[in-house]
Structures are given as C-alpha cells and as structure tokens.
Amino acid sequence: MKVIIIGGGAGGLSTASNIRKYDAKAKITVITRDKHVAYSPCAIPYVLSGDVKNFNDIIMHQPEEYLDRNITVLTEAEVLEVEKEQNKIKYILMNDKKRHERELEYDRLVIATGGAPFIPPVKGANLKGVFTIHTIDDGFKIKKWANKSQTAVVVGAGLIGLETAYGLKKMGLEVVVGELVSQIVPRLLDPDMARLVQNYLEKEGIRVILGNSIEQVMGTHKVEGVQIGNEIIKADLVIMATGIRPETHLAEYIGCELGKWAIKVNEKMETSIPGIYAVGDCVEVTDAITGHPTQSPLGSTAVRQAKIAAKNIAGQFAQAKPVLNATVAKIGELEFGAVGLTKTVAIYNGIFVISGKKRALTKARYYPGAKRIDVKMVCNLQGRIIGCQIVAEERVAERVDTMALAIAKKVTCNELVNMEFSYAPPVSMVIDPIILAAENACEKLKEIGE
Amino acid sequence: MKVIIIGGGAGGLSTASNIRKYDAKAKITVITRDKHVAYSPCAIPYVLSGDVKNFNDIIMHQPEEYLDRNITVLTEAEVLEVEKEQNKIKYILMNDKKRHERELEYDRLVIATGGAPFIPPVKGANLKGVFTIHTIDDGFKIKKWANKSQTAVVVGAGLIGLETAYGLKKMGLEVVVGELVSQIVPRLLDPDMARLVQNYLEKEGIRVILGNSIEQVMGTHKVEGVQIGNEIIKADLVIMATGIRPETHLAEYIGCELGKWAIKVNEKMETSIPGIYAVGDCVEVTDAITGHPTQSPLGSTAVRQAKIAAKNIAGQFAQAKPVLNATVAKIGELEFGAVGLTKTVAIYNGIFVISGKKRALTKARYYPGAKRIDVKMVCNLQGRIIGCQIVAEERVAERVDTMALAIAKKVTCNELVNMEFSYAPPVSMVIDPIILAAENACEKLKEIGE
Numbered sequence: 001m002k003v004i005i006i007g008g009g010a011g012g013l014s015t016a017s018n019i020r021k022y023d024a025k026a027k028i029t030v031i032t033r034d035k036h037v038a039y040s041p042c043a044i045p046y047v048l049s050g051d052v053k054n055f056n057d058i059i060m061h062q063p064e065e066y067l068d069r070n071i072t073v074l075t076e077a078e079v080l081e082v083e084k085e086q087n088k089i090k091y092i093l094m095n096d097k098k099r100h101e102r103e104l105e106y107d108r109l110v111i112a113t114g115g116a117p118f119i120p121p122v123k124g125a126n127l128k129g130v131f132t133i134h135t136i137d138d139g140f141k142i143k144k145w146a147n148k149s150q151t152a153v154v155v156g157a158g159l160i161g162l163e164t165a166y167g168l169k170k171m172g173l174e175v176v177v178g179e180l181v182s183q184i185v186p187r188l189l190d191p192d193m194a195r196l197v198q199n200y201l202e203k204e205g206i207r208v209i210l211g212n213s214i215e216q217v218m219g220t221h222k223v224e225g226v227q228i229g230n231e232i233i234k235a236d237l238v239i240m241a242t243g244i245r246p247e248t249h250l251a252e253y254i255g256c257e258l259g260k261w262a263i264k265v266n267e268k269m270e271t272s273i274p275g276i277y278a279v280g281d282c283v284e285v286t287d288a289i290t291g292h293p294t295q296s297p298l299g300s301t302a303v304r305q306a307k308i309a310a311k312n313i314a315g316q317f318a319q320a321k322p323v324l325n326a327t328v329a330k331i332g333e334l335e336f337g338a339v340g341l342t343k344t345v346a347i348y349n350g351i352f353v354i355s356g357k358k359r360a361l362t363k364a365r366y367y368p369g370a371k372r373i374d375v376k377m378v379c380n381l382q383g384r385i386i387g388c389q390i391v392a393e394e395r396v397a398e399r400v401d402t403m404a405l406a407i408a409k410k411v412t413c414n415e416l417v418n419m420e421f422s423y424a425p426p427v428s429m430v431i432d433p434i435i436l437a438a439e440n441a442c443e444k445l446k447e448i449g450e
Numbered sequence: 451m452k453v454i455i456i457g458g459g460a461g462g463l464s465t466a467s468n469i470r471k472y473d474a475k476a477k478i479t480v481i482t483r484d485k486h487v488a489y490s491p492c493a494i495p496y497v498l499s500g501d502v503k504n505f506n507d508i509i510m511h512q513p514e515e516y517l518d519r520n521i522t523v524l525t526e527a528e529v530l531e532v533e534k535e536q537n538k539i540k541y542i543l544m545n546d547k548k549r550h551e552r553e554l555e556y557d558r559l560v561i562a563t564g565g566a567p568f569i570p571p572v573k574g575a576n577l578k579g580v581f582t583i584h585t586i587d588d589g590f591k592i593k594k595w596a597n598k599s600q601t602a603v604v605v606g607a608g609l610i611g612l613e614t615a616y617g618l619k620k621m622g623l624e625v626v627v628g629e630l631v632s633q634i635v636p637r638l639l640d641p642d643m644a645r646l647v648q649n650y651l652e653k654e655g656i657r658v659i660l661g662n663s664i665e666q667v668m669g670t671h672k673v674e675g676v677q678i679g680n681e682i683i684k685a686d687l688v689i690m691a692t693g694i695r696p697e698t699h700l701a702e703y704i705g706c707e708l709g710k711w712a713i714k715v716n717e718k719m720e721t722s723i724p725g726i727y728a729v730g731d732c733v734e735v736t737d738a739i740t741g742h743p744t745q746s747p748l749g750s751t752a753v754r755q756a757k758i759a760a761k762n763i764a765g766q767f768a769q770a771k772p773v774l775n776a777t778v779a780k781i782g783e784l785e786f787g788a789v790g791l792t793k794t795v796a797i798y799n800g801i802f803v804i805s806g807k808k809r810a811l812t813k814a815r816y817y818p819g820a821k822r823i824d825v826k827m828v829c830n831l832q833g834r835i836i837g838c839q840i841v842a843e844e845r846v847a848e849r850v851d852t853m854a855l856a857i858a859k860k861v862t863c864n865e866l867v868n869m870e871f872s873y874a875p876p877v878s879m880v881i882d883p884i885i886l887a888a889e890n891a892c893e894k895l896k897e898i899g900e
Contacts, residue, residue: 010880040814043875051876057816058875299880300873308868321868328872337872364490366507397877398848401884404870405852409859418758418771420854422778422787423750425493425508426501427847430460430749434851 001026002105003313004089006079006250007112008032009041011280011302013061015110016071018310026314029072029104031091036136037063037073042299044139045160048146048167055139082109082254084273108275108313111251111263112306115244115281115297120155124217130238133164142239146171149236153177153226155214157184159329161241162197165206166331173237175206178228182211188327189389190342190355193376196391200334209233244297246282259284260293267319269309277313279305288322288408289341289386290349296323326404328397335396339404340387343378352381354448356413356441360433362395364425375399375437383412383445385438395427399434413441451476452555453763454539456529456700457562458482459491461730461752463511465560466521468760476764479522479554481541486586487513487523492749494589495610498596498617499782505589532559532704534723558725558763561701561713562756565694565731565747570605574667580688583614592689596621599686603627603676605664607634609779611691612647615656616781623687625656628678632661638777639839640792640805643826646841650784659683694747696732709734710743717769719759727763729755738772738858739791739836740799746773776854778847785846789854790837793828802831804898806863806891810883812845814875825849825887833862833895835888845877849884863891 003019005012008030016028030037038061046052063073074093080101081090088105117132119125129149131142146152146168154165157179169175177184183194184201198208212229217238219225225234246262257264257272262284269277280302287294301323311318328337346353356377363370373392379385388403390396406416417439421432453469455462458480466478480487488511496502513523524543530551531540538555567582569575579599581592596602596618604615607629619625627634633644634651648658662679667688669675675684696712707714707722712734719727730752737744751773761768778787796803806827813820823842829835838853840846856866867889871882 040816040875040880042873043814043816046817046875051818052816053818060816298873300871303880304868304870318868324870326870326872328874328877330874330876335877337874339870339872364493366490366493366502366510367496368501368503395845395848397872397874398845398852400872401870401882402848402852402855404872405855405859405861408869409855409861411855411859418754418768419858420754420774420776420789420851421750422776422789422847422850422854423492423748424778424780424787424847425490425496426780427778427785430490430753432851 001107003028003108003110004104004106005030005110005112007114007280008034008037008073008075009112009114009280009302010299011114011306012110012112013038014303014306015112015279015310016066017069018307019314020069020071022311022314022316028070029074030066031074031077031079033076033078033094034135035076037061037075039136040299041134041136044133044136045163045167047139048143048164049170055136059136079250082250084254084276108277110309110313111256111271111276111278111282112280113247113250113282116247117240118243118245119240120214120242122214122216124219124223125240127217127219127223128221129219129223129236130217130240132240133160134244142237145237146173149173151234152237152239153233153235154239154241155226156241156243157208158241158243159185159188161239162201162331163329164239164241166201166204168237169204169206176209176233177201177206178209178212178214178226180213184208184210188338188342189336190344190376193374193389193391196374197334197336200332204332244281246295248282251278251282261295268312269305269320270312277309279309286322288324291322292349294323296325298325298327300326324404324407326400328400333393334391335394336391337396337400338387338389339400340385340407341378342387342389346378346386351386353378353386354381354441354444355379356437356439356444358433358436358440360436361429362392363427364429367425373433375433377413377437377441379413379441379445381445381448383414385411385413385416402434413438413445417442451557453478453558453560454554454556455480455560455562457564457730458484458487458523458525459562459564459730459752460749461564461756462560462562463488464753464756465562465729465760466516467519468757469764470519470521472761472764472766478520479524480516481524481527481529483526483528483544484585485526487511487525489586490749491584491586494583494586495613495617497589498593498614499620505586509586529700532700534704534726558727560759560763561706561721561726561728561732562730563697563700563732566697567690568693568695569690570664570692572664572666574669574673575690577667577669577673578671579669579673579686580667580690582690583610584694592687595687596623599623601684602687602689603678603683603685604689604691605676606691606693607658608691608693609635609638611689612651613779613781614689614691616651616654618687619654619656626659626683627651627656628659628662628664628676630663634658634660638788638792639786640794640826643824643839643841646824647784647786650782654782694731696745698732701728701732711745718762719755719770720762727759729759736772738774741772742799744773746775748775748777750776774854774857776850778850783843784841785844786841787846787850788837788839789850790835790857791828792837792839796828796836801836803828803836804831804891804894805829806887806889806894808883808886808890810886811879812842813877814879817875823883825883827863827887827891829863829891829895831895831898833864833892835861835863835866852884863888863895867892
C-alpha cells in the first residue's frame, strides 16, 4: 500500500511512524514545505528563555533518519495538485529552479497541513521586526532580532504569547503583552484563575494590558512601537501571537468537506472523501462535554489522532474520541493547566454549573519547599465534573491528567471525594487539593439543593 | 450527642474534626495514651534525614487547640473498661499517681487504636539501642541514640524501614538493611521494580541483605551487633521495622468481631456492636480487586475512613469503598509508588495477568533535567488494569493517583491508550509513560490472543 502524508509536523510524522508499526510493507512518503521536520514547535519559547540551549536541540530527527524505518521524507516540497480520480499528487521541490513537476501515487492520502498564524489586519503589521512564532525558522529569526532589541510587545495573551513573552524577558528585554479580552488565557482559565498567572508574570516584570486591541504597528523601515488601545508602546520587536488558523486550503481545493472550524473527519479520521484522511491542527474535533465541533491545536491531540488514522489506514480499526483539551504549560516556575470546560465557557454554552475551589499546598505543610496550589473544579448541576483548572509551582500536569480521566469517565464530585489518592509528606497532602476542591463543589451543590 | 473516640492518630482526630463539621453540637472527646497528638508519624524518617528540621515541626496541633472547635482531647489517658450496656467508659489519667478512676458517657464510641510494632521474638531484642519506629517519642529516642552511633542495622525493608535507613545514612551512620524475603518492599512492588529502588539505596551507600532472617541481636549492656542469616553485622543501633500489627485488644475485649486481619467493620465503619465504630490501622478493609479482606495501614486511608464514620455518626449516610492501597514514598531523590495488585500478589491470588512495562522520561527528551521513569502496569486477561507501579526521580505521586482512578473506574489498557494526557516539554512527554506502558500491555494481550 502507498501512503502519502502531506505535512511534517507532529500529526504527519506520527501518522507515518504509526503506519510503519502496523504495516511493515507500506510505502510511506511524507511531503512538507518545511526544511526541518520532527521538531517541537512548543519548545521554541524555551530556547528564547535559555532553558533549552539552542534550536538544534529541539529537532529530534533529521529527515534522513526516517529512511531507517523506510519512510521517505521530502522536505521543501510543495504539493501543486491532488488528482483524486487517479490517486496521485503532483509536486515540485522548492529548490528546483526549473520547477520540474513530479508525480507520486497513493492508495491513502493524509492531510496534516497544520495551521498558520493569524495576523490581525492592522497598519504596519508587515514592518521589519514584526514576527509570528510558529516554525523553528521563526524562532531563529526572533532570537537574532531580539539580541539587538531592548523592548518587545507581544500581541495576544494565549499560551504561546505568554511563553514567548517570558522567553524574551529572560533574554533581557522589556516586555509588554497586549490582549484584546479582559483576561489572559481566556480559552484555558476562568478570570479568577487567570489572575493568578497574570500576578506571576507581573512579578517577573512583564506588563500586561488587557481589554484593548492592537490599533497599529508604528515605524518607518522597521518597527518602533505598537498602539494598543489609546496607548503607544515603544517596541523594537513585535510578536503577533494572535492565534493559529487551521490550514485547510488544500483540503478545500480537493473537495473535502469543511466544518465550522476546520476539516471535517469521521471517527476514523477520514475526511468526506474516502481514502483521504486528515489529522492535527487542520481538523475539527468534537468537544466531549458540549458535543459541538471545536478545535484542539495541541501536539498531544495530533499524536493521538495520528495513531487512530494510522491504525485505520493499516486495516485495523480505531475510533477517535471527543476531546477534553487537557492542557498544561510552564512559565518560569509557574505551572498551570486545565481540562474540560471553564465556568465561563460552560455558561456560554448554556450549561448551568457550580464551581468548587481550594487553595492548599503541594506537600505536608511542615515539609520544606511546599508550594501553594489552587484548584478550581467546574460541575454541572447533577454534580458531574466537566472541567478543572490548576495553578501551582509544581505537580500540575499529572493532576490535570487525573482530572482528564475523571471527566472522561463521567465522575461526579461526590464520587471523587471518596477516591483514593496516594500520600507521603514530601510529595502530597494527606487529603489532595483536588479532593478538597471537590468537597467544596459538593457543598455548593448542597446549598443549591436546600 | 456524646461521642468518645479512643485514639489520637490520623483516624481518631480526623473522625473528631469531621463530626464537628457535620454536627455543631455533639460533645466530642478524644482519649489517647500518647502525650502528643496530631503529628505525622510518616514524617519521622524525614526528621532523621534532616529534610524536616525537628520533631516539633511535624506536630500540627497541640491538644488545647482542639478546644477551639469544642473537641476535648485527653492525652496520657488509659481506657480501663468499656461498659457497653451503660454506654460509658472508665479511664485513668496516667499522670495521676492515685490512679483515680473516671467515667465518661457516650452515645457513639469510635475505636481508633491504630497498630503496634511487631518485634520478632529473637534473643537480644530488648537490649538498649534496639528501637521500633512508631511514635514521635521513638523518633526522639532514635535521633538521640543515633547521634552517638556509627553503625546501624534496620531489620525489615518495608517503606518505614527504608525511609529510616536513608534517614540514618544522612545522619552519617553506616547502614545495613536486612530483609527476610528476597526483595525489598514486597507488598508494594514486583521484584523487577523493587530492584530499581534497591539500586538507588545501594548507590546512596546503604547495604541491603535479602532473603535472610534476623537470628539474634548481640550485646551485653547495649546492642553491639545483629546476626542476619549467618553473618554478624556490627551495629550500635538497631531498628526493628518488621511491621505493624493492628491494635485490636480493646475491641476484642469489648466483644467486637474480628476478621482475618483486624476489627471487622461494615460499609459505615461500624463494628459488629451497633453504635461502636472503628477506623484506621486497627480495622480490616476489603481489597477492591480480590474482594478479600486485607489491611490498609495508610494515613490517607485512615482519613478517608474517618470521614465516612463521622458522616454516619452525624446521621448522614456514607459508604466506605474497597481499597486499592494507592501508595507513594520518597527516599532521597527517588519517588516510587504503586496502586492495586502487583503481578506477584495477583498470581498469589489466582488471578491470571500480563504486565506492560516502559522506561521513558519525565520531560521532553531535549529538555534539561528530564529524569528516567519506569512504569509497570498489571492487567487481567480481559485487559482490565488491576495494578500499576512507578519509579522515577519526580512526578510519581500524581501518576499513581491517575492510575488509582483508572483502576477504580475499571479502565482497560485498550481504553487507557486513547485517554487524554496533557503535554508541555518542561513537564511531560508528548505521549505519557503511562500510555506507553499501557500500549505495551495491549501488545502482550494481543500476543496471547493470537
């Protein structure tokens, strides 16, 4: 069987590797416009911050290395045409000055084209010194430019924006983050929990401006400042971290059905055209709580989808599940994450909810180094947990995972308070903060019931 | 309502605090032989190691502090008699030289007598310099004695034994651990996983002798050595960490039914005598996997049981669940834990199992400070996960909790591999080691099926 995978990110390459796992003989070709494959785009901010030494460290494989598994990776190659009646694609190698058209046949095609940064349509957005942060090349360029800069404005207070802001701050720049809505990370956290993260950023010396849109980028030859709301902020460097749009042009052109957000796929990760699959940031997923279509632009989601697509392509059967968007981030010493719906998003979706909250510690209170931990649990009026947010200086990720499992298994707060959690003074409290937040949620539910 | 609670450990005091939460008016008396209450016995080894500065730090409340919540705590008091027909107890204050008998009435009685260290019946076990490690007083005495010692033998390689061995090593002593069976922590880990912990202890300079029993303690006025198997080991200090036996004498004397291991209780934590409850190390619990009676001498279990007992005493309804014994420990930099059954214990119980294993990392592999993590997952032949063991230098506790939830919710390894886990390079791998171990388990099951 011949498989062509368009896109060399987490979704594309994981699909390739997984197909090889289930089918020793398949002829697998990955074709990508990028020069580098198999790197971790989420790690770019950590190279800026200096936590990871250099960009080469985050490239995990060279294209040639895939040949060991008999996977061909064509880099700097552009797909011109998919002839779906003939099951073949036409492409050119971008270094080929004659633009010689090449062909490749497939039995199965996988679209893993990812997303592309969205840049708000403002004056000056194309000035030198204005960057998006999406590929490793962006990272190289930003670092180089930042080395000769004193001031930076990051537009957008999503995870990538904040991580990048912190990285630039660590490089020694004065950093301002501007965000359109009135809180940071609005998709991830409710305002009260987001405030904890904002406090940390401000303590680290990053200024945050909320509730104002970017009006223009100022400068003549290169960027000199940014107008956010009525304020003009000096900037030698601007990062547009204003979101990623699914890259669906090719799929649309081929005739794959699009949904509200991106490419529609069934549970097998197959598009509306039989034999053509799609995975990663370019596809639409189903929200496990609302049942509505949504996006899940996470490396972990792409890798999970890749496994499902690969199994189905290899003739086995696997079903993608609705997503909860279990997410974690670490900025400096602060770890925070969430899974399921925030209270805000739940209400927006017409779901009546209560929330339980608890501030506690990550270790026994007498144990040196215990850190503050804040947990917020969102439950529907039947007590079913539908979301959880956690902010602390350690041990957040695995608690998010525990809650992802709890939500997936439809656990109620009443059930959770009786669940077993492990305990040892250097690593936990005798009653876990998650349990304490669930107890608080139970009390709230009881008050409503009375 | 008048409640008397006999025992001032985690079970007894949590019962008191919880009853107060649900019943503002109850007259609550806690009566205990100990001088200190509300301290964390699991933390004693960390005072020896120096991680916690002194014993006073691990005492969380003074008896008087309970008066704020209108809970009377009688310390150094001994119960002489329970007159269950008259619903009253007779006790003396141990400091009262006249041994004046006092009486106290109850509507509900709670037995929270905990456990007592078991000392193997060998010659010399009563010599000076031989200690058990159970109360904070033991801790004081051990530290004082260790300060003038050079060599120590710890008999018993359970968690308390190993933690104490490490504490003594950190105090500068030469330490040997002797264990009867052929592996350390046999209740917690399978031999292969236990070996990882043993390697760490040996790297830290602790000698471990397996598969040999203690024959005698040698010495004239005070301990001078220990004979383990045929070998005589020099020792100025000996710790008998050879297990805890449930303290059931009082319950038996009153006429409460005992089970195979300890006091029998129903789902409400009530003994065979109506109105008399029991919680903590002195009660028998049901194993969630085998359905058989077992023990769960964990602070976290005691606290959970206390909540159940308190709710029922306060006229609400709550049911104790069978236990999985979710356990975690930290020795030096090594964290390890387990939940459910080991492969060894499963086989011993006649359950056919397979196990999936994975060695991976705790962060993205390019991220500085990533630690090795080993996960072993035990599944029955239907794929249901019935146990999990984890050893790593960080982030074990919460993974144990995730697996406790997975096991409680009867998740199979096939289901787990499609579960969502959060990801960010500084805190996790894009595919969690738990998922990788579950994938390995799925492969093993498939091999069997084929």
